[in-house]
Amino acid sequence: MIRPTSAILLVLAAAAGGALFHVSFEVSALDDRLGTLNRDIKSDREAIHVLKAEWSFLNQPERIEELARRHLDLTPVSGKQLTGAGTLPVRPEQDLPAPQIDNGQNIDRAILLDAGAPKAKPAAPHRRAIVPVVSHTAKTDVASRSLDDVLREIVSDDVHAGKAGAR
Amino acid sequence: MIRRIKMESTKKQAIETARNRLLIGGALMAAAFLVVGARLFDIVVLNENEDLRRAAARDIVRPDIMARADIVDRNGILLATSLPTASLFANPHKVSDPASAATRIVEVLPDLSEEVVAARLSADKGFVWLRRNLTPTQQFEINRLGIPGLDFEEEERRVYPHGRLAGHIIGFTNVDNAGLAGIEQSMDAAISGAKEPLKLSIDIRVQQIVRQELAAQIEKFKAIGGGGIVLDVRTGEVISMVSLPDFDPNAPAQAPDETRFNRITLGVYELGSVFKIFNHAIALETGAASMSKSYDATKPIKISRFRISDYHPENRWLTVPEIFKLSSNIGSAKMALDIGSERQRKYLGHLGLLRRTSIELPEQSMPMIPARWREINTMTISYGHGIAVSPLHLASAVAATVNGGILRPATLIRAKTPETGGVQVFSAETSDKMRRLLRLVVENGTGRNADAPGYLVGGKTGTAEKQVNGSYKRNALISSFVGVFPATDPRFVVYIMIDEPKGIRESFGYATGGWTAAPVVGGVIKRMAPLMGIKPLDETAPEIVRALNVNLTAGPAEGRPNATN
Incomplete structure (x- = not known):
């Protein structure tokens, strides 16, 4: 016949065992997640690094000057x-x-x-300034072109992508 | 009875034995628990455990992923950075069929030679490099081949987003990321392992302006090359440094050797009349000549086998400001005689023209100075012949002449605390006179082409014949112009030199500094001044006219013995 104390101890031991397993699985799952997060952080940082380099590359003064000359109605101050x-x-x-x-x-x-x-x-x-041929009609034309249009033109500008060559 | 007693004693003895054994067992158990307890205490309370620390360290991402720090310009624009790449290596012992493996690898990497790859893969080694720095696509393709024995090593590759624009300044590294030229070499220790990017004094926008203006002029005058430098006169910071032809630091191996030559720091040249700036400054500083003194420039000087003559002879007496304005060699040589060899040498030394500069570049040259400083040397040095210095030397010394007389070492690193230190070479008064003289040259002297309205450009032209095999060549010139602006309180020195320009119709056949280099200086100043936030001044304002006024006439007491025109 099992005495009550023994019964209580048995139940406690079983509970402790169960809890241990649970915690252990949880830790293992968290560890996996940590590993994934660390890998993600690393790859994101690398991506940021690459993008920074690309940003600097796209900001070459010569390229900006050419784009400004083609798409903007501005001259140097x-x-x-x-x-x-x-x-x-x-x-x-x-x-x-x-x-x-x-x-x-x-x-x-x-x-x-x-x-x-x-x-x-x-x-x-x-x-090197653009000759100001901007008559009144041209002016409205420029104004009606939205920033989106200009951006699309710049992005689809494959002359520059070809000239870039580094990517 | 006896048997019972005996029985009892045997039983008692057995119990005694059992108890003893139990005691030993219990003691062992207690000792074991004590050890466990002590270990538990050690781990939980004392917590000084190597494994635990290593486990904790693994959970933190390294904050700096790149071993080599970035290089940025003064506005934080990225000039050099490291990108993660993968490099392909192989363990030939594990490659079963080198020949077919080589064929398949070369299909993905067509720039490799099949024989070389096959030879490497059949070598009796445990490690051979196949190709460094693959692109992610190439890495994926190689992985897809599934050849056993191939593996990748994560590496970094240095890239220069602005390419050739700052190639001579930044330099480049080898495949193992060790600096081989420029800042990459001289600051190698500071760059590798640093977390913060290295901030240069360069402004990439100004760099572009100088390069563009200079390249256009070199093209126009069919010159073989040229150089340009912009220096902050207050701090000694180099804002721009261009040497043409230049190279792309992303592929330095493909660049011809002459493109890697930095004319600004490594080249030393006889720079010609720009040296008259120092001659005049020394003469005024030492009191050898005053602004109202006159010199006889009626006929060329003949000394031993040399003949010193003027490019545009005036054949009359010239005052000190006129000598500067008309760039008279005869007058300058006579002023140098009044200064004397010893004093001339001393001041040129103070200006840093007789030693290496302290610029942070490994590509540097020692100035070429006469071994014996005779009278003829003193005379030719007064107008920039017989002494060869780098353009950086010159720009730095001009900055010292116009900034109130303080020489501050030229630097490529962004200064944290500006306007400190420096050596007083000239008095503020001499500096003020020199600013007036420099403005005079641009206002109505040889440097008119350098003017930029509103920015009060001052400057001096220089045209020197190049020495080829010990004799001067008439048609091989180093034409240069050094400009300072605004002349009332200079902020920047702009020096432009053009190597072997040929005269064109537009310049009436001239290839002198005033026709070739001066327009570049003017163009650079017009474009860079608004960028640097310099306010244009009203040139006709009375206080500015007063600050730059020069009296061209001779004083009554000094100069010519009698009034002959």
């Missing part, structure tokens, strides 16, 4: 387009006389400030 706040002409008010913009030296800046004026675009100051 020239010294004439930069000025300090101190040299800005006073804003015209009712009680003030007309701003002193026509004394020769400030005329370029004054024109630049007045961006809405029809002659806002200064003659291309840089010799």
